[in-house]
Amino acid sequence: MANWAWFHKWGSPRWFYQFSGRLLPWLAVPGLLLFIGGCVWGLLFVPPDFKQGNSFRIIYVHVPAAAVAMGAYMFMATAAAVHLIWRMKLAAMVMKVVAPIGASLTFLSLVTGAVWGKPTWGTWWVWDARITSVLILFFLYLGIIALHQAFENREAAAKACAVLAIVGAVNIPIIYWSVEWWYSLHQPASIKFIGESTIHPTMLRPLMATLSGMYLLFGWLVLLYTRAEIIDRERNTRWLQDMLLTDRPADSAERGA
């Protein structure tokens, strides 16, 4: 099965640890630059909206947080499926580390949405289809975190969480199309995959910067936490001990050995 070799490589925590170490700065640096740059650009240099004035500017945090929270869920559900099918250790670790990051992003999108809703709609919160389905996404993330901690056995925890993650994936298309399928207070999407977006290009460009920055930062955090998870799980393996010891100054390495 030579053509599966590229895939099975991902099953090796050792290979992943070394590969991800080289990748980290390539995600963190452009991610921070794009996100912070996009925020400064959007908050200070973009004209106000013709109706909402300055309050629309929260879009530069709200939309990236919400979009990446949903993208993160799909990524976690994919890792869950890979773990269930191929029993890949790395996929289980990725699944575990995405949940708290996704929960934080979902929380951020709910809070920024409430802060945006007050001056524009006139309310912090309303139980419409969009907002309620995003709240369900938040609870799904929390459920996966809690389920993981409820098991003593790591294998059983991963399996149960994987099933929950896959079941919860049906919520993602519901969130996306909730504003089309039902009458809601939340407006439909402004960035369209097909056809012209309904946000002026001067306002869209910084949004694209913060959105891509948020994706890169998400990738960076996933790698960072997965590496921590690898160190935790593989601490008794030879390769990790060798590598960690050689990173240390010579005297402490001797003492450690």
Next chain:
Amino acid sequence: MAMHPLRKQRLAIVVFILLAAAAAAAFLGYALRENINLFYPPADIAAGKAPLDRKIRAGGMVAEGSVQRATDSLKVRFVVTDYSASVPVQYEGILPDLFAEGEGVVVTGQLAADGVFYADDVLAKHDENYMPPEVSDALEKSGKSAPYSGQESTGL
């Protein structure tokens, strides 16, 4: 190319879980299809689908030229329309900043037998169009409608 038979079987299980979850969600959505809507559009109210004297929400556009404000109180009357039917609304209180004629609105209150909707809460519903004021002025001057208007221009 070939996939291990055991993995193929597990893949089938994963696909089954996904399909079962999707089916469950679809049935749930079908059963709750009316309840998930946040508000009744004026067409449904005109068709008698909205209950009387019970707390409900109505939503649509504030009809052009329909807003009448009292001079000595915060009482306001306006008409909510979806361009096929309309509902007169009465409200007393502070309106959200984005409330305006021709803009979307969601009102909470009770529909009385006289056909008037007595609102105790008014929310502004904005659309998905964002542009600088100069652009909207220029568009208005040229008499063109906004290029940034999606299919959802009724705000519903």
